[in-house]
Amino acid sequence: MPKTLADVLTDQLAQLGVRRMFGVPGGGSSLDLIDAGARHGIEFILSQTETAGAIMAAVTGELTGTPGVVLTGVGPGAASVVNGTAYASLEKSPLVVFTDQVEGTNAGGIHQKYDQQALFAPLVRSGAALDSETGPGVFAGLLIDATTPPFGPVHVDLSAAQASKPAHLPTVKIGEGTTGDFSVIPSVAKDQIKASRKPVLLVGLEARAERVAIAVHSTAQHLRCPVLTTYKAKGVVPDADPAVMGHVTGGTAEAAVLHAADLILAVGLDPIELINQPWPYQARVIDISEVAHEAGPFQPAAQLVGDPARILPALLEEEEQSGWQASELAALKSAQQARLMPPDMDWDRQPNDPRPLIHAIQQAAPGATLTVDSGAHMFPAMALWQADRPFSVLKSNGLSTMGFAVPAGIAAALHDPGRPVVAITGDGGLSMCLTELATAARLGVTVITVVLNDAALSLIDIKQQAQQRPPLGVRYPTIDYAAAAEALGVKGCRVEGNDAVTAAVGDAMARGGPSLIDVKVDPYAYPEILSALRK
Structure with a gap:
């Protein structure tokens, strides 16, 4: 036939x-x-x-x-x-x-x-x-x-x-795409690294391939320097590494680190990963990427186009003299964490604050892949969840679409069925893809959807309030998502408070299969979080 x-x-x-x-x-x-x-x-x-x-x-x-x-x-x-x-x-x-x-x-x-x-x-x-x-x-x-x-x-x-018509296989063979590699690194790039005493690594989505991630981690150790990742590159260097300072987004959270730098190595950083803000930093940038990108917020002093896994080792032929001290890195990292989680805050008295809830969720789901929807809840989730490998946290960044976390979670669970997935979403984003819970139920995948429910489009609400507009078009009646999940064939529950969240996620992990946990949150903290990261 x-x-x-x-x-x-x-x-x-x-x-x-x-x-x-x-x-x-x-x-x-x-x-x-x-x-x-x-x-x-x-x-x-x-x-x-x-x-x-x-x-x-x-x-x-x-x-x-x-x-x-x-x-x-x-x-x-x-x-x-x-x-x-x-x-x-x-x-x-x-x-x-x-x-x-x-x-x-x-x-x-x-x-x-x-x-x-x-x-x-x-x-x-x-x-x-x-x-x-x-x-x-x-x-x-x-x-x-x-x-x-x-x-x-x-x-x-x-x-x-x-x-349905007859056809024949083509003679053309499909192989892996290739990019050029530098056999000789331009001297300007090597000279910049040799002269630098406080380099910083910015790591983007092109660094997620295993071979590139290994090279990036090795480079960070070689230079003994701080690392900032984009949201897409979270986990390329594990968040627990003392060198990892958090994320680079084009906001203010990374400002202290980048203002202290005298050289920035951007590895696999696509300009689409940064929000549209001016670039206020004086340090020169060496851009290392698979392809030449469209103009971004900075003009690089040198642009090296090719496989970063091959370029990075060629750049670092000698032991560099880092000016970064371990105590300085520790202080920077501690300050970054304190911006989001003030150490003097009594978190036990803030049971509906989204920040400690992220810790409570991860505590009960060690090793899980995280998918995150767009919205105000995304800021604490991305900043506080500890990633240990590339692709262990999935988020729409360049497009920043809502309705992402649940379908992305299903895809991740199908890809690696032995690893549970936690999908953190807001009520707005979940409403856009709610019926995909039925898909998760039909497939039997272990996707634990945690909806941080404040009955509002909180990120838009914050912007509306900042413009001193009346609260129109951004708030919903509260939806019982646990009941909706049950109707779609998914085990659901409604909880409040950190301990209850930890217990609910733990139960879902032990049970396996899809679950939904509807968590009441208070949006009061979101303006403070947004100010710490973006303004």
Whole structure:
């Protein structure tokens, strides 16, 4: 029996190591791809919404380094995966977006029809409508685009008629993307490092690959210098390491460290990871990255484009004379922590403060992967959760989309079923993807969703209050998310206070499978936290 185009496409995906596809199928080519995928060992994961399916696929791409795959129907289905595609685009995740294509022009052929390729064009690295004759070779080129740094999404429009036609595997071979490497490091870069007495490492998303993370950690030890990671790079150097000072976001939390520096080594730092603020630091920057980025907030004194795992050792041929003292690093780290957790605060008298709740959650879930939604709760969660490895904390940063934590948690649990996942979200973000709890229940994955419930869009509420506007459009009636979870097949409970949270998370860990813990929080602390980190 000859292979169909759908067979050839899924065969190419399987050869790259793809093991799952996600989404909500339409009645066209997505059905051919589901059947063909099963024949090639690729499981289809049905999500409740296309948006969540796209996020699951994009996160899978990040975690595996192979393309995530999302399938959707024509028209509204295609439009609904735009948010997840934007996530993959801005956060450099390899993703293949398959959309059904309206067949021909019979009977007018305009129902549900619009230019789907034009819709995705601003977000994807490349896209095409495939046919059975040229489609296999074109698709191979799309896969190369998706998996060559900087990773990103590609779009495939495919009709059922073409998906079911005979086709042949292409002759082009798909391999790993390569980037140039410096055989000779420019002298200006080496001279800057030799002259530096107080260098600082800024670590971004391109440093999460294991080989790069090892090189970054070795460089930090070699230079005996402070390390600041972006949110995406959290855990590249473990947070417990005395050198790790916290995060670099473009806010003020990192200011004391960067003002004290005389040289900044930015490793794998994508400008999309920093908020849009002026760069006030005088230290020169050496930018080391896989690809040349668009203009960011700083102008580097030297830009080294290539594999950071090979560039970093070549930069550090001699023992450098660090001016950083261990006591100075300890004082900086202690000051960073005190900004968020004032040591004179009686935390036992603040049972609904989100800051000690983060400690309470992690205490009961050692070794868990954390996924975090966007919103006010994100600030204490990211600052206080202790990461010990790359990809152990997952957050939408460049796009900062809400509705991320639960679908990302499902993807992480499928990727590593032996490691539980804690998904910390606010009530606003959970409402955007609530029905994906049913997906977690159907799959039986251990995703413990902790919703910090203050019945408001608190981050927007803070900005509204700062502008002295009336509190309109940012607050909800309180929702019983535990009851909603039970209706969706997930064990739910409502708790208050640190001890109760620790006990509830511990019970969920012991029980396994999906759980939801609805935690009442008081938003009074969020303005103080935001001021400590951003203003």
